Amino acid sequence: MTKVPVMPHALLDTVAAQAAEFVALRRDIHRHPELGFEEFRTSDLVAERLARWGYAVERGLGGTGVVGQLRRGCGPKRLGLRADMDALPIVEATGLPHASCHHGVMHACGHDGHTAMLLAAAHHLATQGDFAGTLNLIFQPAEEGQGGALRMMEDGLFAKYPCDAIFAMHNMPGHPQGKLLLRDGAAMASSDHVTITLEGSGGHGAMPHCAADPVVAGAAIVMGLQSIVARNIDPLHTAVITVGAFQAGDANNVIPQTATLKLSVRALDRGVRDTLERRITELADLQARSYGVRATVDYQRSYPVLVNTADETNFARGVATELVGAAQVELNARPLTGSEDFAFMLEQVPGSYLLIGNGDGSDDATNGGHGACMVHNPNYDFNDHNLPIGAAFWVLLAQRYLA
Secondary structure, three states: OOOOOOOOOHHHHHHHOOHHHHHHHHHHHHHOOOOOOOOHHHHHHHHHHHHHOOOEEEEEEOOOEEEEEEEEOOOOOEEEEEEEOOOEOOOOOOOOOOOOOOOOOEOOOOHHHHHHHHHHHHHHHHHOOOOOEEEEEEEEOOOOOOOHHHHHHHOOHHHHOOOOEEEEEEEEOOOOOOOEEOOOEEEEOEEEEEEEEEEOEOEEOOOHHHOEOHHHHHHHHHHHHHHHHHHOOOOOOOEEEEEEEEEOOOOOOEEOOEEEEEEEEEEOOHHHHHHHHHHHHHHHHHHHHHOOOEEEEEEEEEEOOEEEOHHHHHHHHHHHHHHHOHHHEEOOOOOEOOOOOHHHHHHHOOEEEEEEEOOOOOOOOOOOHHHHOOOOOOOOOOOOOHHHHHHHHHHHHHHHHOO
16 A cells, blocks of 8 residues: 655745744844843844734833734634743753853753744734734743743733634754644643741760751751652552752761751642642651651642643644654653643633654654753753744634634
């Protein structure tokens, strides 16, 4: 049986013909990275382009956020597409011509590419788009741990720009370049930050019986925390407790007065998240008391579980398959234990968050190099071959949703 080749969607060729302009724009953003809530140059660039193409532009939501709205015809539907703009506090090591010119700040997560993909789609939709309804393009600041999505919402994002559905996309190294990965239900984990402060009684290292040692108590807590995942969580559920810092004392012959543990806690289920908080708090308190030490637990909930709604994910699956063919779409990708503040938006508006492969490291022109390097690494770079694919996906999704 002869295998019929899958023909690329005509939209891919149309968007690719304009890609060079947006690759240059992406590299310009990469060269000038800005940390969360400091995306002044980037938001200037985004707002200027959107206004030039005829979008109604509002600035200042969430501090440096930008929203561009375009209305066509009398269609009642309202669609939101979101891209993040912030960089990370990392010293870039790529050595590329467009490497960061701000030492210690780098686009190491591809938000420069996300912004450029959505801008390329914005240009096409403004000049050639065939849709009827309201298109809201959301350029969000401060995704990297600072909750820029929530700040935009607190500033009235969805009150001013109601959306019937909302979508976002993130690049993902380790997957073939251009492959689109979707999942309904829990797709990314919650993220909580915990600080456990242990107050003991300091003393001389030669006379431990005269002290209450917070280091020993802390060591017991570190070991005990691992039993929570092993014995309190259903083995078929995902939970992560990482002790990223254990700080105490400065001298080898002094039992310190205090010790501090800093934890990262993740879950893919809201009930599991609640269980983790309860058990971590109980265990820290009881273990500390068993060593004559007092524990204070500061439990800060950060990003919630990111839950993709079924209908919107199925819609996005159909668009992805139409655009790139079934072989280039993973319909039910594995969830990630990383976190995303787009989860806050999905708590208010149905929608879906998908991934686009940034390169799997195979030895060819599109999958190797810096694109295959994991995000948050000083050698990472967004794969520019993805720009026309991501932009075309946004265009097709908007035209199908706002038909």
